[in-house]
Amino acid sequence: MKLTRKEFLITSAATLAGISGTKLVTSVKAAAASTGEDGKPRWAMAVDFQKCQWDQGCNQCIAACKHAHNIPDVPEKAHEVKWIWKELYKSVFPQQSEWVDPALTSHPLMLLCNHCSNPPCTRVCPTGATWKRGDGIVMMDWHRCIGCRYCMAACPYESRSFDFGDPRGEIANINPDFPTRTKGVVEKCNFCEERLGRGQCPACVEECRGHALIFGDLNDPASEIRTVLRSRYAMQRSPELGTGPSVFYLL
Amino acid sequence: MIEKALTGGKRYWFWISLLLACIVAGAAMYMRQLSYGLGVTGMSRQVSWGLYIGQFTFFVGVAASAVMVVIPCYLHDTKQFAKIAILGELLAVASIIVCMLFIMVDLGQPARVLNVLLYPAPHSVMFWDMVSLSGYLLLNAVVAYNTLSAEQKGLHAPQWLKPVIYLSIPWAVSIHTVTAFLYSGLSARPLWMSAVMAPRFLASAFAAGPALLILLIIVLQKSARYDPGEAAIGKLATIVTYAASISTFLVLVELFTGLYSGIPHDREGLAYQYAAPHGFWGMTLWMWISSVLMIAALAVLLVPRLRQSRVALAAACVAVFVSLWMEKGLALIVGGFEPSPLGTLTAYRPTCTEWGIALGIWAIGALMLTVFYKVAIAIRTAAR
Numbered sequence: 183m184k185l186t187r188k189e190f191l192i193t194s195a196a197t198l199a200g201i202s203g204t205k206l207v208t209s210v211k212a213a214a215a216s217t218g219e220d221g222k223p224r225w226a227m228a229v230d231f232q233k234c235q236w237d238q239g240c241n242q243c244i245a246a247c248k249h250a251h252n253i254p255d256v257p258e259k260a261h262e263v264k265w266i267w268k269e270l271y272k273s274v275f276p277q278q279s280e281w282v283d284p285a286l287t288s289h290p291l292m293l294l295c296n297h298c299s300n301p302p303c304t305r306v307c308p309t310g311a312t313w314k315r316g317d318g319i320v321m322m323d324w325h326r327c328i329g330c331r332y333c334m335a336a337c338p339y340e341s342r343s344f345d346f347g348d349p350r351g352e353i354a355n356i357n358p359d360f361p362t363r364t365k366g367v368v369e370k371c372n373f374c375e376e377r378l379g380r381g382q383c384p385a386c387v388e389e390c391r392g393h394a395l396i397f398g399d400l401n402d403p404a405s406e407i408r409t410v411l412r413s414r415y416a417m418q419r420s421p422e423l424g425t426g427p428s429v430f431y432l433l
Numbered sequence: 434m435i436e437k438a439l440t441g442g443k444r445y446w447f448w449i450s451l452l453l454a455c456i457v458a459g460a461a462m463y464m465r466q467l468s469y470g471l472g473v474t475g476m477s478r479q480v481s482w483g484l485y486i487g488q489f490t491f492f493v494g495v496a497a498s499a500v501m502v503v504i505p506c507y508l509h510d511t512k513q514f515a516k517i518a519i520l521g522e523l524l525a526v527a528s529i530i531v532c533m534l535f536i537m538v539d540l541g542q543p544a545r546v547l548n549v550l551l552y553p554a555p556h557s558v559m560f561w562d563m564v565s566l567s568g569y570l571l572l573n574a575v576v577a578y579n580t581l582s583a584e585q586k587g588l589h590a591p592q593w594l595k596p597v598i599y600l601s602i603p604w605a606v607s608i609h610t611v612t613a614f615l616y617s618g619l620s621a622r623p624l625w626m627s628a629v630m631a632p633r634f635l636a637s638a639f640a641a642g643p644a645l646l647i648l649l650i651i652v653l654q655k656s657a658r659y660d661p662g663e664a665a666i667g668k669l670a671t672i673v674t675y676a677a678s679i680s681t682f683l684v685l686v687e688l689f690t691g692l693y694s695g696i697p698h699d700r701e702g703l704a705y706q707y708a709a710p711h712g713f714w715g716m717t718l719w720m721w722i723s724s725v726l727m728i729a730a731l732a733v734l735l736v737p738r739l740r741q742s743r744v745a746l747a748a749a750c751v752a753v754f755v756s757l758w759m760e761k762g763l764a765l766i767v768g769g770f771e772p773s774p775l776g777t778l779t780a781y782r783p784t785c786t787e788w789g790i791a792l793g794i795w796a797i798g799a800l801m802l803t804v805f806y807k808v809a810i811a812i813r814t815a816a817r
Binding site: 195198201202205206209210258260261262264269273274276277302305306307308309310311326327328329330331332334335336337338339340343344345346347348364365366367368420423424425 | 470472477479481536548549555557559571775
């Protein structure tokens with residue numbers, strides 16, 4: 183059979199359009215068929231930051247997370263990969279800092295992915311490489327991510343990092359139980375879904391000496407996190423954006 | 434058809450070799466980026482989009498602006514635009530390909546780009562941007578190709594082409610609207626989250642695109658003796674004047690809302706662009722130059738006598754194009770990330786690699802445009 187260039191181009195374009203059209207129909211069907219997630223947990227974290235022993239040089243949560251997830255130590259600050267990190271109260275809650283005790287406003291808080299109930303990052307992802315699981319965890323598929331960084335632009339919490347170079351050379355001591363990433367993908371906190379699957383709590387929570395990190399199920403009224411949220415005033419980051427963060431800061 | 438681009442004088446071939454050299458240099462820079470990663474660019478965790486996405490946005494506008502010659506030519510039957518419509522459509526084709534290349538070089542994992550088709554995500558504006566851009570490319574390619582091949586055979590363009598041309602008009606509006614929605618739907622970025630973003634994009638596109646077209650026509654008059662006539666240039670100049678005025682008006686509207694409302698996030702974003710907050714100059718000087726160029730251009734364009742002078746008009750068109758290229762092609766995108774949600778300002782400066790890759794893509798665009806115009810004009814001249 184002899185194909186002219188024109189015929190070849192038309193056939194390939196039609197095939198591509200056909201495949202993607204079919205895929206589109208399937209994905210819309212799947213989205214329409216997915217029902218509510220009743221009976222599942224909704225994982226959340228409360229940060230009781232005044233219990234944090236940072237002043238004694240404690241960095242255990244960050245170190246535990248780094249090791250558990252093979253997070254690279256990137257020398258350039260601009261290209262840092264951060265899953266859980268410290269930031270001063272006054273930069274996290276600038277609107278609630280005026281006239282507040284400086285001891286509080288200069289206190290560091292632990293920041294991580296908020297695992298929003300209505301996440302802007304998953305909404306914008308063009309490939310479904312980041313999505314929200316039934317138990318509230320915002321997941322990442324590092325094999326599907328094309329590295330467009332639209333999710334980073336959409337995240338109002340700076341919770342996402344990008345591998346600007348190959349991260350594998352910059353991991354001090356590789357944990358063989360967790361995947362490393364390739365260059366050119368976005369990564370972030372996964373609420374230790376791999377540990378939750380084994381019935382363990384997140385690595386940062388387990389390693390926290392001062393019990394400043396409280397992890398639990400928001401759908402369980404008897405859980406520690408629900409108890410503490412009932413009894414204490416808790417703040418979320420930028421709740422007015424309607425993202426519904428699952429990380430709370432206890433005052 | 435393409436063989437018409439293979440004959441030319443010394444200057445033609447010098448220009449082609451110059452472009453090829455730029456493309457080779459760009460490709461070499463891209464190889465560097467491909468092997469190391471996007472760390473060779475000036476982008477960072479805070480400023481995660483830069484020159485590439487800015488240039489993508491700007492050239493979507495240039496592509497959409499073809500509608501400014503297609504509407505008068507086909508809807509209003511403006512005879513003066515008969516010789517220009519094809520130039521606009523071919524400019525759209527080249528611009529869309531430039532846009533797609535800028536997206537490709539911005540990807541961290543370009544080899545996986547087909548995931549956008551394999552796992553289509555209709556909830557993502559980027560999915561719709563892909564649909565609208567590829568549709569627009571197809572429409573313009575079909576229109577331009579069929580118009581030219583009919584002319585080559587000395588026939589009228591086929592009847593079925595009319596509805597395709599009509600469809601390309603709303604489609605042109607859609608590509609830039611959807612591109613604006615990429616930004617204006619993000620609650621994390623107050624500078625972008627504005628309903629006026631799409632109209633502003635369209636207005637600035639309809640100024641920058643026709644300004645470029647005027648400049649291209651001036652070049653074609655000199656180099657190819659292709660003269661669409663004074664009236665056509667005059668009409669294009671009017672379009673540039675209106676669009677540049679509306680675009681400036683919309684910028685001022687944005688400034689009023691952001692500054693007068695006093696909401697810190699909105700104000701800080703604008704301060705980053707125009708007022709060098711805390712001595713952090715970032716993009717401020719860049720934006721000042723862009724603003725001054727636009728004011729100067731408007732001063733020329735709004736005076737009919739100046740607008741009719743060829744030199745003044747050309748200068749004004751250069752100023753409009755450069756001003757909007759600076760604003761939409763870089764500052765607006767970087768500005769969305771400044772300050773970051775945690776209040777930090779991060780310096781962003783495109784690296785040599787980044788400029789080199791951008792140069793390569795512009796050269797690919799210029800090469801396509803040269804070949805397209807060469808073929809189109811050869812067919813037109815032969816037909817007469």
